[in-house]
Amino acid sequence: MKERGIGSGGALAWFLQRLTGIVLVPILLVHLLTMHRYHEHGLAWDQVTRLMSNPYWKVLEISFLVLALYHGLNGIYAIIQDYVKVAWVRLAIFSLVILAGLVLLVFGIVTVLSIKAPA
Amino acid sequence: MKLDVTYHKHDVVVVGAGIAGLYAALKTSGEVDTAVISKVYPTRSHSGAAQGGCAASLGNMMEDHWEWHMYDTVRGSDYLGDQDAQALLVRDAVQVMYEMEHLGVPFDRTEEGRIAQRPFGGHFGNFGKSPMKRSCYAADRTGHAQLHALYEQCVKNEVRFYNEFYSLLLIMKGGTCLGLVAWDIIRGGLHVFHAKAVHLATGGYARCWKITSNAMANTGDGLALVMRQGLPLEDMEFVQFHPTGVWKHGMLVSEAARGEGGYLTNDKGERFMKEYAKEKMELAPRDVVSRAVQTEINEGRGIGGQDCVHIDLRHLGKEKILTRLPQVRELALKFLGRDMITDPVPIQPTAHYSMGGIPVNLDTLVLGDSQKGTVPGLYASGECACVSVHGANRLGTNSTLECAVFGRLGGLKMLDYVRQHSGHEDLPADAAEMAREEIEHLLSTAGTKSGVRSADLRTRLQETMSENMAVYRNQGDLEKQVKICQELREQCRQVAIDDGGLCANTDLIEAVELGHMLDYSYVIARCALERTECRGAHWRTDHPGRNDKEWLKHTMAWLEGDHVRLEYKPVVITRFQPEERKY
């Protein structure tokens, strides 16, 4: 029986998964109902950019980004903990997940911040 | 095949992990090196089946005194119990019950937060006058609660457990017990346990009846082990039958079903108890009700002429059945497919509790003769032992109490003994030989189709025991049974098993158990044949009435080859003189 390791068994991760999940509920609904309104040609560019240039929207979208990324990747990591038994593989995947998280975070934040209202 | 032998050394080795064995181990563990050997996982011991509770005169619900409890116990035993032991039992009861609470047993509670107590058959206040709430309980799973708490305390104390090890043979030298030989059921292989003190707590042995409330593991191994060393057993003729066993299965329909007002009815739908106990009706003591049920069956008034009568709760109404007797209803649903709310349920008397056993003194030290001679290093407690607190008939809830009080006491006594003996005495060179021969012989029969199946012999034993020496006994039937036991012991030598393997060979174990059952069943039949009176659970139709002049004495029985030798020893009477037992 390996892994009789004591301490840091993931209380915080477990709790945050639930907390972020619940906070995501309203944010996700708002995001869905505003950003994913399609018509023949998708959501119009100016419409989106107008919305997104509003600092409140920026805050909302960034928190959505942060929460969803954290929640999703934390979830993936939880799954990996269930199925991957070898310690170093786990560590490798864990590092990968964090790396991916950071890259996507930067990518996403840059996108959101760089949007300016149409001239 | 030459079997491996592994050697172990401990200060104390306890055989059996029921309430008695675990309490003994708990008391020596932490102080001296203690091991427990059990053929089932400790929590699977039959103590876990005890439902009703555990008696102690705590007086949490109403005034109570240990003297009252003692009076009930003495009277319940039909004056065959030893009153020095009975006094010890009821006095220690109080302390032991508190100790069990401290150990974590989740007793039900009163509004004041104290251990709750409830009434139980045979327990009264004020020397048999008023009903008494004396049984400490945890719902209807008291034994389970006690067993688990004790096991967990033993785990805490780092008792060394040898689970699924089957004891085969005691190791004796010059009249002293030096250990035992056991078989590792799972992996196979003989193990010699070298000990300063051995404590037998192998539990009940009513498995030799066809209809029984006992677990399949209750095969009286401890008794056979003792007898094979030329040591006696005591009061083996006394076995209690519970009136309401589930028909064909034998599990208990709790006494509560009658306590709440259930009727017993025969094929004609009559409440037949009016013929046997006009006043108390269904609430008469266990032995009286058992005899009534058996008479109805014997005289052809069983349901459809079969060997059962009905217990009928329908008049209590759905509400009451569901709130007060949910377990009982569930039992009948599961095993008979009958719903007590709409149907009466067939029951029959079931072999339940064995009063006799390995004779021990007040220190739980095993006795070697009918005087006071003891076997150094060998102890026993619980249902397999006979101190004797139950005499000819046990009171409900006094038995788990006996296990706790004398198991605990045995632990303390062994501690003293072990501390006085610094080293282990040398084992005889051939310590494991007899056990090896028995096992190697049985294994060698595997596949030889010519032999007798142990199951067939066991079935015959169980059926004839139920036929010839259950609730009612008489000379003719008992003589028949003695002969049958002799024949079966003869045939047992021809037993061949199917499984010749070492791993988890339960075929082998059942064959060994059969040998044990035949030995003590034979002794039971012989003791019963000899006792020509009615006392407690032993009811001779050909010798009505209790006969104190000739039979106020304990039976001591030795199995010597094919022969049973009997001696008798006086009953210890200190405080309560024998009177007629009336309820």
Place this chain on the structure above:
Amino acid sequence: MYRWHAGYVAWLLNRITGILITFYLVMHIWVIHHLAHGPEKYRMVMDFLGSPIFVFFEICIIGVVLYHMMNGIRIVLVDFGNGAWTHKTLFWVVMAIGVVLFVLCIWELAGALLGLSHAVAATH
């Protein structure tokens, strides 16, 4: 597999949907990234995404998200409410609400394409 029952199915789907959404999220971030590259690039991407196959895909992902969300709420009710005793009923209740939300979302979001609603077009 032990047995199919609400608790097990709920968990299995939760795990699968969780993974799906996470992959979608990664894609989504990449796609939205194009917003920053001006209207032309954006329109190109959006035209592509506006194709029926992607609308269908989008509808699916909405279902997946709603399932995961509703079951997530159920899990939280189990963890912090009394749901451990009522988890099966709870499952059917959240699923029912999920279906209602799903229909609403489809109506609101993809209605225009499916010709169900003109509300979206009107806002344009």
Place this chain on the structure above:
Amino acid sequence: MERTLRVFRFNPETGQEPHYDTFTIEVEDSWTVLDALNEIKWHHDGSLSYRRSCRHGICGSCAMMVNGKNEATCEKPLSALKGTITVEPLKSFPVIKDLMVDQEDFFEKLRLVKPWLINHKAPPTDKERLQSPEDRKIIDGTWECILCGACTSSCPAFWDNQGFLGPAALLKAFRYVGDTRDEGLDERVGILDSKIGVWRCHTIFNCVEACPKSLNPTAAIVKLRRRLIQEKL
């Protein structure tokens, strides 16, 4: 009446692959699955191995998988099962022989949660500790566990990660953590909060489905987690 049973067989000593044997036997209406197994062992094939003792669902020996569902076989009437009855050992524990599984690790997991009353104050002499009936009620549905292993065997989190303490051990942990007489949460936090502890449970509820005693280990796990969260955050 005749019934057919398909029984899982495995014997490490013969080197034969695990397989199923089919027995058609004469049974009585009132029989349970265990009665049928006994009939097979006693009159057809003595080499069949399985555990049993009490025969009425209190000792926890006889848990097996019957038609894909974990049951206390001594309490499962044949009449409740249709057609051929498949009997297999409990899933995910190593099989020792036939229907017997190795439960050493299962019991070791119990030991790890320190299943005994921890209270540093000496108990009152010659009296019980007091506990109100309401406080006593908190642990109802935990101490009744018969340690049959049916729950842990059915738990996907345990299949995936055999280190996981599993529902039975966690139910036992709450038996003590929830007992108002107990002060041992601190001593148990280490193991409960560890990588093999409460967070490994994904509230799958297979354990609740599987328990032959109708207990709810998930409810206990959930309560443990709340206690730990309170403790840690």
